[in-house]
Amino acid sequence: MARAAGVSQATVSLVMGEKWRGRVSEPTAEAVRSAARELGYRPNLAARNLRLGRTRTALLVVPALTNDFFARVYTGAARAAAEHGVGVVLYPSPEGIGPAPDPFASARDTLDGVIASSMAADALTDIREGGLPLVMLDSDPERPEAAATVNLDIADGMRQVARHLLALGHRHVAHIAADIDSWTFRVRAHALAETLGQGEGTVLRTEPAALDVSAGHRAAERALTGPGPRPTALICDGDVLAAGACKAARRLGLRVPDDVSVTGFDDLPLATALEPELTTVRLPAEAVGEAGLRALVSFLEGRPSATEVLPVELIPRASSAAVAAP
Template sequence: MPAGAPTTRPTRVTSRDVARAAGVSQAAVSLVLGDKWRGRVSAPKAEAVRTAARELGYRPNLAARNLRLGHTRTALLVVPALTSEFFARVYTGAARVAADHGFGVVLYPSPEGIGPARDPFASASAALDGVIASSMAAEALAALRGEGLPLVMLDSDPRDPRAAATVNLDLADGVRQVIAHLRDLGHRRITHLAADVDSWTFALRARTVAETLREAPGVVLRTEPAALDVTAALRAARAALTAPGPRPTALLCDDDILAAGACKAARRLGLRVPEDVSVTGFDDLALAGAVEPELTTVRLPAEEFGAAGMRALMAALDGRPSGPTTLPVTLVPRGSTGPAPADAPENAARPGGD
């Protein structure tokens, strides 16, 4: 820039700019970004406002509005851990919907995992408008619920009366899809590598596996518990594959991390996946496409899951009833599953190194 040339500051985008771009009134912009538009602004116009706000980079004056309304426009998302890609995607979906409505989302990994979550603030009710908790129990959130904040539970018991709303994935259907896939491939000796975690979500999976296979003709089901890490899964899968009696032809794993450990155990025992043993996972993490062969798994729409949770919280804050929501899941067949061995030996696993 030549010396002495005048400098200009970026012009702050206003609600009038958003209104002009969306072809609506400023009042409509206020209603949409304040999530008060239902019954007053059409859905297409509301979407036009949100799109214009995103494209223009509009940021409302939250400090002034919060002072006026007595709200912080901030939600807390509580998760058991930050090490899971699944929870990162849940946060992405929640934050996307929140941003469209002038909300902020604070991500809080509970120091105790699925155990009791401490209040990370001097007073949660002073800092937050509501709480979304993923894969936690309502009693673990007593320190936050005690502040009288609306609570939306994800991946939790939909009958819990302490939640203002619940959003779940159809995990039971996902389990049934996996089992149908394995049975169609001729598998009759199946071992469930069950996550050794005391939570509603994994209890539901275990119960569905047992109930689905209880009456299945000719199917032998065994269960091997494992902590949620590759090393523990490797040990559990090795135990399942070398146990006395007929070797399982399929390992049904509660998540993709357990499945990765199961594949590793099979290779160390000199077994081929899927020719000697099929392996399935759950979640469809990036890991599922990184292992070889790629993993047959159940795809969970994690981002939409988080988005639905945020929408449920905003409905609760607006006084609108929001019943239990269940999102569908999808089986993704890949190379880790194949037909059951035609002449599967009784116990042909060969010991290998750890």
């Protein structure tokens, strides 16, 4: 290969070992890569990993596979992993966001690092025994255990929802809140209360619910039939909860959005399957997975990265409208 590219064996070693930057010019590196393609060269990854003490394998831990968001996080991580020659093992925690047992005889001997989406760092103690580097996604950026954190701008997403509804004249609002003690849902609740508090005469009621359609239905029904003025808008912590809220409104003889507006969070395929289509917050899940994998690779290569925050976007659809005149 060195002869074909017209370079030294040392240069080939640097380029194929991805250590050429700052030591070999880009044209020379491309000449080596081109020679490798023409000669059909494939590096012996097993030998290289043994020499480097690396497995080139990352574990992606998620609370569940029933939510499309986590499937898209995996898709993004796998795409970035392929670019870096890394394998990704997907592990849905048996306890949801609770303590996740080590799925291997020894994670330390099997993995280079762990990427965790929407999990608490202390839920991963068993897996990380031995000091495996940890990249947290959609998690508390203040936790010192994480080598890097990649977050969505969840607070801004909820602020966008609140401002959207305030602009439509809504002042009696119910929050159908995910009954899960995690950073992302605490941030949503705080941002919602803070933003709605800026509207004159705004009343906010909170109804907790497990993250499923039936629980969303029951929570929305409580909000719509409870004492006091009926909410004109239901703000849901997820599209699945919003689907339940729409169902509750229909069963109470209410029209969405004429009688009550409903918003979600996630922009799952479900959002456009509902009728009317759901106003929700679009989360770039694949970009989160890609950024998480890149952050882990950077850390392993001695280039620690700071917390990265990805923007989110409100997608207004037909499930939200101005408050009807009394």
